[in-house]
Amino acid sequence: MLTFAPGPSKVFDKLPEYFQDAFSQGILSANHRSAVFMDLYKDTESLLKQRLEIPADYKLLFTSSATENWEIISQSLVEQASFHIFSGSFGKKWFDFAQNIIPETASLKLDKNTVLEVADLTISNAFDVIAITQNETSNASQVTNETIAALAGKFPDKMLAVDTTSSMGGIYLDFKLADVWYASVQKCFGMPAGLGLLVLSPKAIAKAKSKGEYGRYNSLNFMLENAYNYQTHYTPNVLGIYLLNRVLQDMPSIWEVQAKTESRMQALEGLVDKSAALAFLVTNAKARSRTVLGVGGEEAFIKAIKQAAEKEGMQMGSGYGPLKPTSFRIANFPAITDEEFEKLIQFLESY
Ligand SMILES: *Cc1c(COP(=O)(O)O)cnc(C)c1O
Secondary structure (H helix, E strand, O other): OEEEOOOOOOOOOOHHHHHHHHHHOOHHHOOOOOHHHHHHHHHHHHHHHHHHOOOOOOEEEEEOOHHHHHHHHHHHOOOOOEEEEEOOHHHHHHHHHHHHHOOOOEEEEOOOOOOOOHHHOOOOOOOOEEEEEOEEOOOOEEOOHHHHHHHHHHOOOOEEEEEOOOOEOOEOOOHHHOOEEEEEOOOOOOOOOOOEEEEEOHHHHHHHHHHOOOOOOOOHHHHHHHHOOOOOOOOOOHHHHHHHHHHHHHOOOHHHHHHHHHHHHHHHHHHHHHOOOOEEOOOOHHHEOOOEEEEEOOHHHHHHHHHHHHHOOEEEEEOOHHHOOOEEEEEOOOOOOHHHHHHHHHHHHHO
């Protein structure tokens, strides 16, 4: 069954070969204090920066998931409280975890069709971090680089933390605009789950040091001390890091990836536009995600189209949370081949 679920999502077809190589090369038993591992970390960080155009002085940390990164940010970086701007379930979850750690955490909830008007936004001095979910996987909406730039410009004294779990590796992100970026590999990187990425600017690292939080297994300062030697704070997911390295080696420049993501999304959008039965979950094109398409409809219709797709060997992503019965989602991720994408288009056209 070919899955179009936006996470866990279809993995790259070359993965079996890379699994085998990891085994043959002895990497699976490599000690995480050994030169073999340190070289792998260093090379993977350098590849990620090259492919995604991340500034040279940013640091890559390995965690276990995006969810873990939510807690790390509140525990180790936020000094007063974070202010969360979101429209969907993932942004809401991040806010809930943050508020559990810091009760003063506050939020602004937007409709999924609303583009944030940064000019009208005020955020008081009680908040030192602004949290945004760049690609809200649950309702298939997005925040553009332009909006992130406007936030960075308007609030230069606050730190921006950006959830790009389902977009990093699929579209161009302007990393210099924000100090904290994170993702999981089971979305646009086309890999099995179990590895989180956390990318920090020098400013974010300095802020972690100034907060000086220690003592938890995932205290950022503890992680950073290890990362400077290209080691990790616990025995890491070496297989995941190895696979990421191989996936990054194959990855073209992010501009090439982005062009493909965009043309595929435009093809899908054209189809929904023409269709009498399909409707966009996000009707405002300016707020619509480029890596996840959300399609809404009557409950019976959604059920029927999903079943018909399964008969053709394709699994649509279910709607998420409250949107589960009345929507389905399609991952527009790089691991999906042109032939697979074509098959999906033909199915949707003829349905
Ligand atoms: C999938 C997802 C997460 C959670 O990722 P995990 O790796 O399961 O922790 C968080 N935020 C967004 C936007 C996501 O799409």
